[in-house]
Amino acid sequence: MSTNHASRSAYLGRNLLSGCLLGLGFVAFIDEAVFHQLLHWHHFYDKSTPDIGLVSDGIFHAFSWFSTVAGAFLVSDLRRRNAWWPKRWFGGFLIGGGGFNLFDGTVQHKLMRIHQIRYNVEIAPYDWVWNILAAIMLIAGLIIVFRTGRESKVMEGTA
Amino acid sequence: MNHNHVHHASELPNELLLALPFVLAILIYLLLGLVSNQCHKQWPIYRYIFWVSGVLSAAVALIGPIADTAHINFTAHMVGHLFLGMLAPLLLVHAAPMTLLMRTLSVGHARKLSRVLKSFPVRIYCHPVVASILNIGGLWVLYTTELYSAMQHHVLLHMVVHFHVFLAGYLYTISIIYIDLTAHRYSFSLRAIVLILSLAAHGILSKYIYAYPPGGVPIEQAHMGGMIMYYGGDIIEICLIFLFCQQWYKAARPRTSVSISH
Numbered sequence: 222m223s224t225n226h227a228s229r230s231a232y233l234g235r236n237l238l239s240g241c242l243l244g245l246g247f248v249a250f251i252d253e254a255v256f257h258q259l260l261h262w263h264h265f266y267d268k269s270t271p272d273i274g275l276v277s278d279g280i281f282h283a284f285s286w287f288s289t290v291a292g293a294f295l296v297s298d299l300r301r302r303n304a305w306w307p308k309r310w311f312g313g314f315l316i317g318g319g320g321f322n323l324f325d326g327t328v329q330h331k332l333m334r335i336h337q338i339r340y341n342v343e344i345a346p347y348d349w350v351w352n353i354l355a356a357i358m359l360i361a362g363l364i365i366v367f368r369t370g371r372e373s374k375v376m377e378g379t380a
Numbered sequence: 381m382n383h384n385h386v387h388h389a390s391e392l393p394n395e396l397l398l399a400l401p402f403v404l405a406i407l408i409y410l411l412l413g414l415v416s417n418q419c420h421k422q423w424p425i426y427r428y429i430f431w432v433s434g435v436l437s438a439a440v441a442l443i444g445p446i447a448d449t450a451h452i453n454f455t456a457h458m459v460g461h462l463f464l465g466m467l468a469p470l471l472l473v474h475a476a477p478m479t480l481l482m483r484t485l486s487v488g489h490a491r492k493l494s495r496v497l498k499s500f501p502v503r504i505y506c507h508p509v510v511a512s513i514l515n516i517g518g519l520w521v522l523y524t525t526e527l528y529s530a531m532q533h534h535v536l537l538h539m540v541v542h543f544h545v546f547l548a549g550y551l552y553t554i555s556i557i558y559i560d561l562t563a564h565r566y567s568f569s570l571r572a573i574v575l576i577l578s579l580a581a582h583g584i585l586s587k588y589i590y591a592y593p594p595g596g597v598p599i600e601q602a603h604m605g606g607m608i609m610y611y612g613g614d615i616i617e618i619c620l621i622f623l624f625c626q627q628w629y630k631a632a633r634p635r636t637s638v639s640i641s642h
Contacts, residue, residue, distance in 0.1 A: 279584035
């Protein structure tokens with residue numbers, strides 16, 4: 222077990238990073254699969270999308286594909302190093318997913334006006350639910366990450 | 381290139397002539413494989429399969445029903461371009477044609493070829509940044525200027541554009557994932573950044589085409605074509621990303637544990 226703690230502590234950052242990447246990729250996937258393809262709430266392109274929105278949308282789409290695959294390979298790498306720490310990883314997952322959702326719900330939907338969550342309905346309740354859920358995920362993720370960081374220091378102190 | 385029924389008699393020899401380069405490409409590769417097998421270990425069967433399917437997927441864009449429809453239909457044009465610019469290069473790179481050529485040539489000739497591959501111009505073209513600008517930048521020029529409608533009216537321009545799309549796609553693929561011989565290698569982080577930005581530029585262009593159809597393209601065809609470019613591109617891009625990350629995974633293998641396990 223001691224080697225496990227040591228390698229976990231050595232790869233604190235990589236655990237966090239792989240969680241963040243997969244969290245972001247997961248949320249982007251849900252967004253595409255559920256809201257675009259199944260519910261048709263979001264639009265591929267709506268006429269109010271400005272050029273800056275297209276750029277932001279494109280970069281996030283490419284990055285979310287990349288981060289999903291890269292995150293999965295990082296987890297495999299941690300496992301072969303016996304350094305995967307699911308708790309810390311999950312903290313990262315919540316930060317990545319919640320952070321992206323909050324950014325999407327505030328900056329991309331409201332500021333850049335890429336698209337709205339739904340059309341032809343009163344949008345405010347949807348926006349509030351979306352962003353509050355995102356904020357809860359983000360805060361929970363941050364708490365877990367701080368706590369695992371402290372735990373790791375304590376482990377190292379006793380080792 | 382007038383696809384009229386009046387010209388039906390002259391069409392068949394035309395198609396055969398267009399098919400000739402593809403047939404030659406397959407035959408030459410097979411020949412190189414068989415010749416080099418004489419003094420090296422067997423060239424793997426899967427590489428032949430990659431080569432043949434790569435050549436066929438390029439051919440789909442240039443001869444046959446999709447190519448014919450592409451002259452009048454933007455959706456078909458986009459399907460052809462996915463085959464020519466993305467799928468064909470990915471398959472052909474896996475056939476490792478340069479490695480095969482190197483092992484077939486005599487030592488003297490192989491040295492000359494490797495000098496060419498290491499030369500300044502080749503290295504510039506194979507740089508990830510340059511290759512992706514040629515690839516994605518070329519597509520932006522094609523679909524946001526008059527070039528697209530011009531190419532539908534000039535046979536020579538039509539051929540040049542297709543050749544560029546294929547070649548730029550191939551250069552881009554070999555600059556990002558290293559399967560074949562590569563003269564100069566760049567870091568994973570540089571290639572990851574270039575990969576993400578070029579995929580983003582591809583996605584942005586797809587939606588841009590949806591919003592602002594290229595000259596002479598009806599709006600419904602632009603919508604369909606843009607979505608094919610976006611989602612079809614996604615499928616090939618996820619393969620590229622997977623291969624890229626897999627190469628990182630292999631390269632980052634921890635080596636210290638080997639000495640412990642007897």
